[in-house]
Amino acid sequence: MDIRFYNTLTHQERSFEPLEPPDIRIYTCGPTVYDFSHVGNFRSFLFSDLLNRFLTAAGYNVIHAMNLTDVGHMTEDDVADGAGEDKMAVAARRLKEAKKSGAVDAGAVEDPDNPYEVARYYAKSFIEDAKKLGMKLAWDYPGKVVHATDHITEMQQLIQKLVERDHAYVAEDGVVYFDVGSFPEYGRLSGNDIANLKEGEGGRISAEHQAAKKHPADFFLWKPDPHHIMKWDSPWGAGYPGWHIECSAMAMKVLEREVIDIHTGGEDNIFPHHECEIAQSCGVTGHEDFARFWMHPRHLFVEGEKMSKSKGTFYTVSDVMEGKVTGRPLDPGVLRFELIKTHYRANSNFTEKGLHDSANTVRRLREFRQNLLAGADSQVTEVDGSHPAVEGFLSALADDLNISAAMAVVFEWISQPVPDPVEALAAFDLINEILNVAPVSDATGKEVDLLVRSKDESKLDPEALCRGIDEARAAKDYATADALRDELVAHGYEVRTSPQGTTATRMLA
């Protein structure tokens, strides 16, 4: 299969060949753990999950790593050289308030002033959400999903090497900066080459630190700072590492290579983060590339607009699953599908309508599988990539993860009569290894999707009501039958009557 991906580095779609087949090494820029991740974050992480699952299905051995950024960075984006308030302090304050109001269990974070506890709390929450959404990587925590604070030594080693190789210098302000002038390739990824970078155009650099640098684009690797909450000893004084160095260090450490196959991260990471990562990593290793392919999913909008705190559209996974958008509990498989169904290189629009569409799709897929299961009568077989549906699905994805074309193959397939349910079941499960929505499975293939239990669910006995409907219908008491059905629908059930009787299932969204 010819796999083609759009490579941000070359601005072109190119054939993808692993460096060491069948292994493929992927590094994904993960979340910061000072707060809950929102659905926009997860779109980006689920893109990397789709990539992982597709390459695995295509027969490769995917080695995938991700970081959790828990070094307390600074709040003031407009003073990006490291000023403002430590994000860990903000998180601590938020957690204290949440504990007071009961929004967070008192036992969840013993001491909000301990940044490690704060980070652990949000990291745990991130992994839980990732598991609900069926992200393979979540089951590799903590092996392949690693904390920055556990790798300070590796970062310092890289910084040391950069200083030795004259790619970095200690400036008058005591800060260790990367010297972009020493790396002519700077700008290759983003197109923001040194000559084109207008000083401070993004409004995030403070004049104070600019003065100490050789070039305005120089970025810090280590900053001695006695006021930083989390700090570590170093040859350059007690302080904390720069943002970019953690990914260089951890990718090399966890993936055990100086050059990896694919690096992913949200589009906002292209510059400066990934540009700087390349400069640092290649500065240390002397290789031409750090990652052969760079892939960047685009941002998520909510109801046609940028996500916004003031509009309350920074939805967390829990928000959406508890019904903040649709008004009723939502199946995690639906959220997963909603976040992966749009091509990763297009902005996607997260909407209530979209969630309902996705719920329909997920339900259709699950019912198709259930029918196959019934038709297969416990027989099991295996199919490979030559099965027409699987082949069509995989070749669509091989074209830069063309999920829409891939889904078209699935829809056309499942709307046709199935000649051999046993074979079709095997084919479907292969496809679902990638989609992972019908059902959502954990690392061992066990189903993980459970609707959040709504409060009134316990009071309702859907089976009894269904029996009541059937009895009323048998007695031609349609008024009673309709009333019972309305009650079920009002509680979020989908009611179907067939010659075999009435069934009620929870709506997925």
Add this chain to the structure above:
RNA sequence: GGCACCGUAGCCAAGUGGUAAGGCAGGGGCCUGCAAAGCCUUGAGCGGCGGUUCGAAUCCGCCCGGUGCCUCCA
């Protein structure tokens, strides 16, 4: 100002040179006590203007619109 990405029916979205996939919603029909689900059926000339070509949504140019980035936001 610079560097990129995107612009196809009400919505989501494929197609990258030969007369527009697929899904959702909507209309009509079958089924149903009525519904739901399912099945059948139904709709656009591709942001605009030029150019290349026998032929362009697809290539080139310009313009318009949206988005991201220009130092710690996925």
